[in-house]
Amino acid sequence: MPRLDPVRRFEPAEDVQLRAELRDLLGLGAEEASPATVPTPELKALAEDIRREAWRRTRTERKRPTWGLLAAAALPLLVALGGLGTWGHQQKQRADALALQAQRQEQTLQQLAATHASEVARERQAKEEVQQKLQIASKQGNRKGEPYLVIPVEKPLRVGSEDYQRVKQRP
């Protein structure tokens, strides 16, 4: 019976008793303390081969990728993503600044348009006032006569040979 495990030195008495009963039922007889097995040279050589094989495998088998290796493998991707993020952030800030500038320009234009419209309205109002005054003045002038000066000219009924005036004597 193997009793080779360093931590396996104690077994409950009831288990020992149960094993003895079962051996008895199977007709195996009482358990005898077998003498310590002396390893033969062949088994010793085999054990040494196995130990060497385990040692070789431990140092040659490819280990599972550790977190460090995974992080190193993912580093270029992370750098690319970081660069892309920085570039995107800069583009966003630039777009925000342009949008703000456009908004200010639009406000300025709106203010100019409003000023212009108020000036146009004022001029229109002044023109209307002048027209009203002219209309009022015209109505008042019609009562006395024409608003302009009329000079009557008596034209000759026929054009005669003497119908001219000599301004210089003939030589």
Next chain:
Amino acid sequence: MEQSNPETPFGTQEAFQTAFAELYPRLVSYARRYGASFPEDIAQEAFVILMQREVRVEHPTAFLYGTVRTLSLTERRPMKNQNLSLEAVAEPGQAARAEEMVLSQEVRERMRLLAPTFREALWLFVVEGLSIREISDILAIPEATVKTRIHRAKAQLRDQLNPSGGTHAQA
């Protein structure tokens, strides 16, 4: 560079050679019990796997038996159905041939009449001399289940000895 005197799961190199000399034939027999085509290779592979473990194994003997059992059943499991439970291919193995090498005809006959699950636990407990805890580790079942199987095996053995039910009925 190989270490000059590395620690083994069984302690010193001499302790490992002694354990190997005692356990190797048993493990070969255990692999043969599961119908392994190359039981020697499986037993050696189990030792190599144990020596490769970086974490200290609490019960090296149980670890070896469990590894041999898994490797043997995996070898027998059809390649196209690797997800099949190992328990499903546990029977029929070449248990009879393995038992022939250890047990007498009468004992073999008694063992053969037991249920396969009870026979497995009984073999490990009585013939291999493993503890309840180790059998629990090997079969990957709770210790209480191991005890139950062994006690039921004991009851079935008593039934075989007293078909009329004398001893078992009184127990």
